[in-house]
Amino acid sequence: MADLLAGLQLAIEVAFVLLTLAAGIDWLHHRDSRRSHLALAFGSLTALILMAPAIGRVGALNQALTDIAVVVLLLSGYALLMFRASFIPFRPTTLSAIRFAISAVAVLAFAAQLPPTSQAPHSTLQATAVVAVLVTWGLCLVEPIVRLLRASAHRPAVESARLRALSLGYAALLAEVAAASISGSTARHPYFVLATDLITLAIVPLLYVSFSPPTLLRWLWRQPEEDAFRNGLHDLLLFSPDRATLAHRALGWATRLVGGGGALIIDPDGSILAARDLTEEQALEVAGGATVFRPKTAVRVGRGPASRVVIPLLLQKGEGMMVILSGPFTPLFGDDEALRLRQYASSIAAGLDRVSMNERIATLEKAKTEFLNVASHELRGPMTVIKGYLTMLQAGSLGELSKESKHVLPLLIAKADEVNWMVEQMVEAARLEEGRLALKKMPADLVELTDLAIEGVSQLLSKHELSVDKPARAVQAEVDPDRFQIVVRNLLSNAVKYSPAGARIKVRVSGNGLARVAVTDEGIGIAEEDQARLFRRFVRIETKTTERVSGSGLGLWLSREIARMHDGDLTVESTLGRGSTFTLQLPLNA
Ligand code: ADP
Numbered sequence: 001m002a003d004l005l006a007g008l009q010l011a012i013e014v015a016f017v018l019l020t021l022a023a024g025i026d027w028l029h030h031r032d033s034r035r036s037h038l039a040l041a042f043g044s045l046t047a048l049i050l051m052a053p054a055i056g057r058v059g060a061l062n063q064a065l066t067d068i069a070v071v072v073l074l075l076s077g078y079a080l081l082m083f084r085a086s087f088i089p090f091r092p093t094t095l096s097a098i099r100f101a102i103s104a105v106a107v108l109a110f111a112a113q114l115p116p117t118s119q120a121p122h123s124t125l126q127a128t129a130v131v132a133v134l135v136t137w138g139l140c141l142v143e144p145i146v147r148l149l150r151a152s153a154h155r156p157a158v159e160s161a162r163l164r165a166l167s168l169g170y171a172a173l174l175a176e177v178a179a180a181s182i183s184g185s186t187a188r189h190p191y192f193v194l195a196t197d198l199i200t201l202a203i204v205p206l207l208y209v210s211f212s213p214p215t216l217l218r219w220l221w222r223q224p225e226e227d228a229f230r231n232g233l234h235d236l237l238l239f240s241p242d243r244a245t246l247a248h249r250a251l252g253w254a255t256r257l258v259g260g261g262g263a264l265i266i267d268p269d270g271s272i273l274a275a276r277d278l279t280e281e282q283a284l285e286v287a288g289g290a291t292v293f294r295p296k297t298a299v300r301v302g303r304g305p306a307s308r309v310v311i312p313l314l315l316q317k318g319e320g321m322m323v324i325l326s327g328p329f330t331p332l333f334g335d336d337e338a339l340r341l342r343q344y345a346s347s348i349a350a351g352l353d354r355v356s357m358n359e360r361i362a363t364l365e366k367a368k369t370e371f372l373n374v375a376s377h378e379l380r381g382p383m384t385v386i387k388g389y390l391t392m393l394q395a396g397s398l399g400e401l402s403k404e405s406k407h408v409l410p411l412l413i414a415k416a417d418e419v420n421w422m423v424e425q426m427v428e429a430a431r432l433e434e435g436r437l438a439l440k441k442m443p444a445d446l447v448e449l450t451d452l453a454i455e456g457v458s459q460l461l462s463k464h465e466l467s468v469d470k471p472a473r474a475v476q477a478e479v480d481p482d483r484f485q486i487v488v489r490n491l492l493s494n495a496v497k498y499s500p501a502g503a504r505i506k507v508r509v510s511g512n513g514l515a516r517v518a519v520t521d522e523g524i525g526i527a528e529e530d531q532a533r534l535f536r537r538f539v540r541i542e543t544k545t546t547e548r549v550s551g552s553g554l555g556l557w558l559s560r561e562i563a564r565m566h567d568g569d570l571t572v573e574s575t576l577g578r579g580s581t582f583t584l585q586l587p588l589n590a
Pocket of ligand 1: 490495498521523524526539540541542546550552553554555557
C-alpha cells in the first residue's frame with residue numbers, strides 16, 4: 001500500500017508539472033492575460049503539491065516554507081479569481097477589496113507563525129489564521145466555480161464544455177480539501193489517502209481539456225450542436241430573400257457559434273449591411289474602427305470585454321467584414337472557434353453573392369416584363385392599322401392593284417399575322433407575369449374551339465398537309481375560349497415553324513376521361529435533354545436548323561401556364577429528327 005501511495009504521489013506530481021508546462025506553453029503561444037491567469041493558477045497548485053512533502057521536514061526553514069506555502073495557496077485562489085474576472089470583470093472597488101482581504105489574511109498567517117503540520121498544537125490566533133486562509137482560498141474557488149458553470153449555459157458547445165470541465169476540476173479539488181480538513185485523523189488513513197490521490201489525478205485531465213481540448217473531444221462536444229447549425233445554415237443560405245435578411249440571420253448563427261455579445265456585417269463600401277444586439281451608435285463606432293483596420297485574415301482586436309473578432313468577407317463586389325464582439329462573458333476563443341468562424345464566413349460570403357445575383361436577376365426580369373408590356377402595347381396599334389389596310393388592299397376596296405402587288409400581298413398579310421401573333425403572346429405574357437391574366441371560363445366544346453383555332457392560322461398551315469382527327473360528339477370542358485385557342489394556335493404555329501414545308505401535321509381531339517388536344521408534326525424534333533427546358537420563359541433551343549426560325553421563346557411557357565391555370569397540363573413527346581407531339585390536357589366538364 002505504501003508503495004502504491006508513493007507511486008500515486010509521484011504520478012500526481014508529474015501530472016501537475018506537465019499540466020503547468022502545457023498551460024505555460026499555451027500562454028506563450030497566445031500571450032493573453034486570461035491564459036496567464038490560468039497558467040498561474042495551475043502553476044501555484046503544482047508548486048504546493050511539490051512543496052507539501054517537505055513542509056515540517058526542513059528544520060530551521062520550516063517556518064519560511066510554511067509561510068511560502070500559505071502565499072502560494074492564496075495565489076492559486078487569486079489567479080483563478082482573475083481568470084474568472086476576464087469573463088465578467090469585477091468593479092474596481094470590488095477588485096481592490098478582494099486584493100486587500102487576501103493580503104490581510106496572508107499578513108495574519110505570517111503574524112500567527114503557523115505550525116508546519118495540522119497535528120501540531122495551534123494557539124487561538126493560529127487556529128483563526130488557518131480558518132481564515134482556508135475560507136479565503138475556498139471563496140476564491142467557489143465563486144469562479146459557480147460563475148463559470150453559469151456562464152457555460154448559453155455558450156457554444158466547445159466553450160461550454162471547457163468551462164464546465166474547469167469548474168468541475170476545481171470543485172473536485174475544493175471538495176477534497178474540505179473533506180480532508182473536516183475528517184481530522186481519518187484523513188491520514190491509507191484508503192482515504194488513496195481515494196483523494198486518485199481524485200487528484202483525475203482532476204488533471206479535466207483541467208487540461210479546459211484550456212487545450214484535443215480535436216476529437218472538441219468534435220464530440222460539438223456534435224449535438226452541429227446538426228442544428230447545418231440545418232440553420234442551409235435554411236439561411238437557401239431561403240433568405242435579400243442580402244440584409246441573410247446577413248442578419250447569419251449574424252445570429254455567428255454569435256451562437258462563438259458566444260459573441262453583438263455582431264455586424266459591413267459591406268465593401270463601408271456601409272452596415274446588418275447588425276445584431278448593438279445600438280445604432282455602437283454599430284457605427286465598431287464599423288468605423290473596422291474599416292480603418294481592414295485585416296486580411298480573421299484577427300482578434302482589443303482586450304477584455306471590449307475585444308472583437310474581425311473576419312474578412314470576400315464578396316464579389318469587394319472585401320466586406322464580419323465583426324463579432326465579445327459580450328459580458330468574453331468568449332474563450334480557441335483555434336477551433338476561429339477556424340469555424342473563418343469557414344462560416346466563406347459560406348456567408350457565397351450566400352450573400354448568391355442573393356445579390358438573385359436580386360440582379362429579379363431586377364432584370366422585372367425590366368424584361370416592363371419591356372414586354374410597353375413594347376407589346378406600342379406595337380399593337382400600328383399593327384392593327386397595317387393589317388386593316390392590307391386586308392382592304394386584298395379585297396380591292398382601295399382600287400385595283402398591279403399583278404406584282406397582288407402577288408406579294410398574301411406574304412405581307414402572313415408576315416403581319418406573324419407579328420400580330422407575337423404581340424398577342426407578349427401582351428399575354430406580360431399579363432401573366434404581373435398576375436393580371438384572369439381567365440374568363442365558360443362551358444365550351446373543345447372540338448369547335450379547335451376548329452376555330454385552326455381556321456385562325458389557316459394561312460400559316462397552307463404549305464403543310466393537315467389532318468384532323470376528332471370525335472363525332474362534342475368534348476365539353478370549362479375553359480376560357482380565347483386562351484384555349486391561343487394554346488392550340490401556338491402548338492400549330494410551332495408545328496409549322498419546326499417542320500419542313502409539305503410535311504404532315506396531325507391534330508387529334510379526344511375526350512376519354514380527360515379532354516386532350518394533341519398536335520403532332522414530322523419536324524426536327526427535340527433532344528431529350530432539352531425537353532424540360534422548353535417550357536421556361538424566353539427559352540429557345542438553339543440549333544443550326546432553328547437559328548433562322550423567328551420566335552420569342554414565350555409561346556410554350558405561356559401555353560403551359562394557361563393549361564395549368566385550367567387545372568390541366570401541356571406535355572411533350574419528341575424524338576430528335578423524327579417529330580414531336582404536344583398534348584394539351586384539360587379536365588372534362590362533369
Ligand atoms: P418560339 O417562339 O421560339 O417558338 P416557344 O416557346 O413556342 O417559342 O418554343 C420554345 C422552343 O421550343 C422553340 O424555340 C423551339 O426550339 C422548340 N420547339 C417548340 N415547338 C417545337 C416543335 N414542334 N418542334 C421542334 N421544336 C419545337
